[in-house]
Amino acid sequence: MALVAGGQVPSARRPREQRPAFVPYSSRARAFGGMFAIHFLLAGALAFGAVVAPSAAWAYGALALFASMCFGLLRTSPATFLLFVPLLALRITEFMSGGAIESGAYMIETMITGTATGAFTRLLLIYLLFFLTATFVVEASWPRLKGLFREAPARWEPQGRLIAMALMVVMTFGSLYLIRLGINNGFPLISHIDRFQYLERVDSPIYSAWMSNRLVMVPFMGVLFAVPRYRLQGGLLLVWLLATSILFGEKFTSLLMILSIFSIPAGLAHIANDRPIPTGMIGGVALAVVVVTVPAVLIAYGALNDFDGAAKRYGERVALQGQLWYVADWKYLAAARLDDRAIASDMASWVKPGEQDATKAGTRFGLYYVMQPFTPSRTMGWTMEAGGGFVFSLYPYFLMAMGIIGLLVMSSIIAIFHAWIMRMLAQCLAQANWIASVLFGRVLSSIYAGYSTGYMWNFFGIKSLLTIAVALFLTWEGQRRNSRVRQMTQALARRR
16 A cells, blocks of 8 residues: 555645544544553553562563554554654564563573563553653644645655755765675674674774664655655665665664654655555564564574574574663662762763763763673673663663652653654654754654663753754744745755
8 A cells, every 4th residue: 555645636735625624632632542541551450460470471461562552552643653663663672572581581791581570561651651641742743744744745746856866875875885894894694793793893983873873864765755756766765775784784673763764754644644544564564574684683693504593692682672671670670769970970961072972971870870780890891892782771770860750750751852853853854844854863863872872961962952953943944935945955956
């Protein structure tokens, strides 16, 4: 099913009497509020069961219930689902990891064998509150976004060639550099090198910057895909990026993130025109990602020569996703806690760009603050020297520094902030304000880095705030009647 049908007239151009009535906010709130209420009750039952009768089954129940919440969000608030589908994909991998950990997986980094503690049933309750908060914010802004996205493909078409050429240039130069890097150092998929080890081996700031910022390009590929005339080019650019990512050892989570962000522009244009949600296609794409990436990961880990060893290594990587939450919940679970030194050091770094580096932050706050109590000193030293670390550190950090109450407060603040950034990014994309879109996309990339590393400067640091300020100015300027940004973009499109 095509997301945006080329021969259909956008609903914004239909006579008013032919347009579907817009559902009032109160009715939409009752729909998604009821869905979340049911899931809160079921999650509470899981958490209670995990305490009175410990079993890994509760962790798998949390995985199933989170997947159910994703489907419920798709049905009751598709705009929120689309805007947050990259994060939803990340969280699903965390709950998959939780099932493995509570089933007894050995976590090589923390040298702990998991047991059934109910940690991931408690995490489910926290994430339900996060996505409920985000849904309230997105639904409040959806009426305006819906009006913009109804005619967005028609607005994008005159500039499609410019976008395609810009992406081609960036992808070509990036791919040539990666090929040269692969010839000199090997390709992770072929040489079976873990992508983190490869990053350490090549020690290339260009490679690191490419891998960190390639997500900024993905929404523009989605924009091309939403325009019938450029759909093939958008799809081919996406396949090109996915193939490059797989060649350089990217795993299921990273590829799912790319696909999720790609779907946002076309998906919003689709639902804005009151077309049915293609749930079958969404499920099919997700299944295809699993079918393609799991064998690719096993091959990267040497499955062609030693399948059992590759499968064991893959299992260890799966357990990595949720291990920091597991150990933090095990040792630091408390309603109230306040590590004022960590919080003060954290906030002081927000206004000092020179200190926004993991090695300079050390173990005072953030990633290494979380790792230190659980990681052998030798492993910790190697990790810090290489500039690496474990993933999904933010919520363990909040729990260790602030307790459950502080965690819930900070989680809600971040949910509001993230939802607002997504709203602004979507608005700029719909209005074809490409420069502001790139800037908001860069902030979004920083937000996802914050979820992984736990450093709050990724959310509220001076660099992010200045980027937001410039993007807001360009958004305002682009809405003026005699906007210079709009005139410049249109002139470039005409020349192409």
